[in-house]
Amino acid sequence: xxxxxxxxxxxxxxxxxxxxxxxxxxxxxxxxxxxxxxxxxxxxxxxxxxxxxxxxxxxxxxxxxxxxxxxxxxxxxxxxxxxxxxxxxxxxxxxxxxxxxxxxxxxxxxxxxxxxxxxxxxxxxxxxxxxxxxxxxxxxxxxxxxxxxxxxxxxxxxxxxxxxxxxxxxxx
Amino acid sequence: xxxxxxxxxxxxxxxxxxxxxxxxxxxxxxxxxxxxxxxxxxxxxxxxxxxxxxxxxxxxxxxxxxxxxxxxxxxxxxxxxxxxxxxxxxxxxxxxxxxxxxxxxxxxxxxxxxxxxxxxxxxxxxxxxxxxxxxxxxxxxxxxxxxxxxxxxxxxxxxxxxxxxxxxxxxx
DNA sequence: ACTCAAAGATTGTTTGAACAGATACTGTGG
DNA sequence: CCACAGTATCTGTTCAAACAATCTTTGAGT
Numbered sequence: 001x002x003x004x005x006x007x008x009x010x011x012x013x014x015x016x017x018x019x020x021x022x023x024x025x026x027x028x029x030x031x032x033x034x035x036x037x038x039x040x041x042x043x044x045x046x047x048x049x050x051x052x053x054x055x056x057x058x059x060x061x062x063x064x065x066x067x068x069x070x071x072x073x074x075x076x077x078x079x080x081x082x083x084x085x086x087x088x089x090x091x092x093x094x095x096x097x098x099x100x101x102x103x104x105x106x107x108x109x110x111x112x113x114x115x116x117x118x119x120x121x122x123x124x125x126x127x128x129x130x131x132x133x134x135x136x137x138x139x140x141x142x143x144x145x146x147x148x149x150x151x152x153x154x155x156x157x158x159x160x161x162x163x164x165x166x167x168x169x170x171x172x
Numbered sequence: 173x174x175x176x177x178x179x180x181x182x183x184x185x186x187x188x189x190x191x192x193x194x195x196x197x198x199x200x201x202x203x204x205x206x207x208x209x210x211x212x213x214x215x216x217x218x219x220x221x222x223x224x225x226x227x228x229x230x231x232x233x234x235x236x237x238x239x240x241x242x243x244x245x246x247x248x249x250x251x252x253x254x255x256x257x258x259x260x261x262x263x264x265x266x267x268x269x270x271x272x273x274x275x276x277x278x279x280x281x282x283x284x285x286x287x288x289x290x291x292x293x294x295x296x297x298x299x300x301x302x303x304x305x306x307x308x309x310x311x312x313x314x315x316x317x318x319x320x321x322x323x324x325x326x327x328x329x330x331x332x333x334x335x336x337x338x339x340x341x342x343x344x
Numbered sequence: 345a346c347t348c349a350a351a352g353a354t355t356g357t358t359t360g361a362a363c364a365g366a367t368a369c370t371g372t373g374g
Numbered sequence: 375c376c377a378c379a380g381t382a383t384c385t386g387t388t389c390a391a392a393c394a395a396t397c398t399t400t401g402a403g404t
Contacts, residue, residue, distance in 0.1 A: 015337060029329050030317035034216055035263055036336040041213030042264045043340055044206055058390080083353060091207055092214045095392070098354055103390090120352045120399045145202035151342045156335055157201050163324075163332045164208040165187060168215055170323045172186075230360080256382065268361070270384055275360090292369045292382045 033167075044148070051144055055133065056107060062137075063091055064100055068110060068126035069134055079113065080125030109133060205339075216320070223316055227305065228279060234309075235263055236272055240282060240298035241306055251285065252297030281305060 016036055026032040045059060052062050067089050071081040083097040094100060101124050104110035109130035115121045166172065188208055198204040217231060224234050239261050243253040255269040266272060273296050276282035281302035287293040338344065
């Protein structure tokens, strides 16, 4: 480990150790990766939710809406997505898709329809109101993402994507 | 019970686009970074909480305990940390430190003590039981971190740490 | 046809998070 | 001394997440 400067004064942190005011350097670099990951993702999530909240959306409901929009345009002639499929595609696994859809339905952003062939499944479909909301949010979210990561070069982001994917897949 | 997320039918995904079954490639690489970050961090968090849960701890309470342990050994002759300091050092900013400490106190892992000089502040101190629990968890957590990221080289992890820190600090 | 296990979704309940408002204490200025 | 603003913590309430159990339906086996 490199000799790190003592954080006696309140200067801008140069690494995670100073950022969290940890006294000793990390004994395990894996632990540093772990905390770095969670911190960075949390920052991203907080910023995104700050944008979504005024529109009555959380990260989970917004992601669900995006999944539903993708499902409508791509296959199945607009009969939407099954609840279980939504649960599989969500970025953060949530075991309670039912109440997630409940909220979207209560807000008029999605609607349910039972499948005729298999009456167990419920297809969830995005409504026009939901599509309009996403259309309104699209440029805002795009601009936000571009702004928050503007200081990263394309090479940085490619490398970051590669390493993040690799971290998630031990077998690859 | 296990492997709730792995799809046994399809082939192993080669990137995020295939992983979330997105039909079209990302129009914005920044968005891909964003989702990759949240997905990877979520996976790390889920795995860590699976270890902590049998011991009655969540990620928030575990991190608080670690902060309290660090506070005890490093300064202040063991009078612990103020609630507001805990809130600042937590990986995920939680505005409700009071109830976090409530849970630790109810479990006998921490205790409060009012400051004599300033009767507004409450110092939180880790108990021997809390220290014992951390001592028991230390090797388990270390082994877990080393295992989940074992397929990353040291160069990978250094690069990942560098990029994650850079992503978090636009001004650097 | 009948039984049964499994899939898919919903419901019930408990816990924790989020946000606002309230309380207790300190230090300062008049 | 008193009013007042600021700080640090606590409390009250609402909402979402987590977990288990239940209900309905389907498909397979006998």
